[in-house]
Amino acid sequence: MLEKQWYHLNDPDSVESPGLVFYADRIKANIKLLISMIDGISRLRPHVKTHKSAEVSKLMIDAGISKFKCATIAEAEMLGLCGASDVLLAYQPVGPNVERFMALQKAYPGTQFSCLVDDEKAALALALTAQANGVKASIFMDINVGMDRTGILPGKVLSLYTKLNQLKGLSIKGLHAYDGHIHESGYGVRTEKAKVIIEQLHALSEEIQSRFNHQAIIVAGGTPTFTIYNTQTTFDCSPGTFALWDKGYQDAFEEQKFNTAALVVSRIVSLPESNLICCDLGHKAVAAEKPLDKRVAFLNAPELIAVSQSEEHLVLDAGENHPYQIGDMLYGLPYHICPTVALYENALVVSEGNANQSWSIISRKRKITI
Template sequence: MSDWFTINNIEQVDTPALAVYPDRIKENIRILKTFVPDVTRLRPHMKTNKSPEVAKMLISEGITQFKCATIAEAEMLADAGAKDILLAYQPVGPKAERLAELTAKFPNTIFACLVDTIATARHISNVFEKHASTIKVYIDLNVGMNRTGITPAAALALYKELLSLPGIVAYGLHAYDGHLRDVDFAVRTQKCNEAFAAVENLRQQIIQQTGNSPAVVAGGTPTFPIHSKRKDVACSPGTYIYWDTGYKGILQEQPFLFAALVVTRVISIPAENTICIDLGHKAIASENPLTNRVTFLNAPDLQPIGHSEEHMILKTPAGSNYQVGDVLYGVPYHVCPTVALHDRAAVVINHEVQQYWTTRARNRMITV
């Protein structure tokens, strides 16, 4: 009996290739809904898959709200039928104009974006006022990751300033805590709750001082099960859809399945106990240490010892008998940027590649 990942018509698949498995994607969506059964509180992040086909699978499951990181991802989502899209990015410079053009192109879709400074908020307001339109904005809160955002303690004043800008609607709060990756779920939960306390305090201040009750979007894959327990908080996992070895090793309470692999071939045997495959930097995310960038499901003993643009060098166990042309099926350590390296994905159904999905939102621009 074949392993779940093997491709029977592999001779038709050029490598390196990204392969996706729809049955396992469907199962991951099912698992997601066991954590957050109220789909109105799900706002999945699409930065992992960048795929209109995956977007349509989620929509068919009743999920209508989405999050994304780029305007191309937002356009892909709108074109796939998404009705509510949060651009989880502050649109600086020309991005504000592109976002305004996108909202005009899809008038039946609700769009929103992030802000963390009044200067950018004014710029966005001016752009949308010029277009005779408005855009919902969420304040991007820095809850400890120190990547973007404003501290919750400083955000009340910003929220009040937003209320006076004609081209925007002060709508919500966004709190991404991607730095919380403790293996111990109890420790992760404690840290998450401590960080979120400032967000809840800010929300109460806004309610008391303005009468508005801001929407809240919080967390990513590591913390969404924690935020799912909160009332009126939308959860935004992303990596769950394809899964990878990085999160599998950390998030042991989450039983998601590997649903996207890199498929590669042995292209040379340059020395004893050494093989070269066609899985270079251009085919798999390479920001992590060489030894854990990929795990081969059908050859777990292979050890990466070298990596360049088009090649990966592997040490083989003594006595192994690899041949040029042998196929390896690898799980990325970090699947999100790996997907972005592939313009299409081979769709594997019943061990056969039956079609290809375009990774449409890997482009910086689609039409807008």
């Protein structure tokens, strides 16, 4: 008799497919491991974009984590609802989102909200709106350290800092640097690239201290460089994927021993050819931005080869004389869990093999109330 694997459900027949499944005990273990990897829990500012769940956020708060990072107003509001102490919206608010950012502060006065700024005009609009609302907007200056997505180049930081420091509606908290372009599997390569950023940020921090008598808080990195910044700096660190983990990061970053804690369950719905099977895991059920062979790996059927995928179907080559039948369940580990989670309204939550809860993916919405 085959040994029962960690992912097997005790009552699979009661579970709808396709479905998102969170394994609560493994998520708790990941949080515990993260905390053990850094010299002070106050340096942790996890990103919630991966799980988008109030329940997972509360597990982190219960473990002593008080600071968080997010990418949308909805994610920020979710954290306000959870009672998080400190929330960084890692985005520069523009348009109606400026007023929404102000509304967050009024609705959740127990949470310190901050946001990113990398442009003088955007900062002025934020400052004027803050003054009109009788508050100060806390900001971090977003630094472009090589990803070329957002942020201001290091050489322009001090000039912009000088201008922003004169705006009465703003309170500058520090610097933010996301290095998503550093994702090499080799730890040594990542370390060498991160060292350049560390030196840049230290130099900027020292200059700000000298010119403005301000000790800037530095928030840097994501998951790939967490295991560098955690020991080689005093920066706040913002890993996100650690909570659930996925196939992509499991393969790439061997030094990070987090548990895979979220799967997509699927069932075989058709046998179109002698060697082909079709399951109900289409584009709408697992992130499809990667090549076909890098979207999902089936833990209980690793030999299956993806042939094609459409909105509701995934066709797989199982080989001749395969044993699979219509109705068989497949346990899929996504290569990219963050956008996969965002495809679902709820996650089935498993503890000790029993699927007895459902957690809302509440901040997959663009708007909760604000």
